[in-house]
Amino acid sequence: MNRGRPRIFDPELVLENAMELFWSRGYDATSLQDLLEATGLSKSSLYESFGNKQSLFETAFTRYFEGRARFMRERLDESEYALEFIRECLMSVLEDASRDSPRGCMLVNVANEFSSSDPAIHRLVILASKRFRRVFELAFERAQESGEISADKTPAELALLMHCIMNGLRTQTKSGLSHQELLMVIDLVMARWA
Template identity: 70%
Template sequence: MNRGRPRTFDPDLVLENAMQLFWSKGYEATSLQDLLEATKLSKSSLYESFGNKQSLFEAAFSRYVESRVTHLLARLELAESPLAFIRECLLSVLEDAERATPRGCMLVNVTNEFSTSDPVVQRLIALATRRFRGVFEQAFQQAQAAGLVSDRQAPAARALYMHCVMSGLRTQTKAGMEQKELLTVIELVMANLG
């Protein structure tokens, strides 16, 4: 039985490079040629391994979500406190603001680009949103258990708020909001978490 030639590329590296490209340019603005250059694949290898541009995008977006959620959970575990973790998350927008061309959040970018136009991507967006909110909910559960925030709002409601704040900050960063303005918002958010 002929199994064909073995792969001569690292699928994880291909997905990482595709993810970085889609994150920077978006789905529509990313051409097949861009993908071939970024992944160093031939057209036939790309199609044989990933199906088509849409399938590669979906896999790359899923990789983004998985890597970011894993990273956030590790940061939560290592943080001085759950509120220190929340502050770190808010301050992370400043890193993007320092880039020559801020990318924003890939989840926000994908949501804005696709909206509800593609049911498969919409399901991926919904799953990603639940997973990110889940990390924030865990942080707020810990904060309530430690007496760092009141129990006036449920951790799930606070997580929803945090997700919306982060989305807004990432969008404003991408739009060019100055760092001092971003810091003003971050300080207001932290002051109102009690």
């Protein structure tokens, strides 16, 4: 029985390239031709391996938030102080702000593009938000346990606030908020935790 030609591409690299493209352009503005060029796949290979455009998008978006949440957790585990990790997260928006065309946060971009119009994407947006908030919650638990911050609010409440602040900052990088203005906001947020 002929099983066809074996795959001669790296699926992880394909997903990474697709993710970067969707992150930069969004779902609607990314054409099938754009995806073929970015991944180096033929149309038939793309469909055989990843299904349709939306299926590839869902897989790439999941790769984004699972990878980011894992990286954040590793950074938290490496941080001596939980508030150091929180500041590092806030400062990460400056990297995006220094790009010629800031991308913002892929999660925020996807939430804005789809809103709740697509149930499958909406479920992924909720799952991604939970993943990020869980890491922030762990950070605030540690900060309270070590006495870095007071326990007047629950770690879950602080994590939700932090998630909203991060989303707002990432959105503002796309709207052109200056480096100095971003730093001012970060300093104000960090003063809130002290």
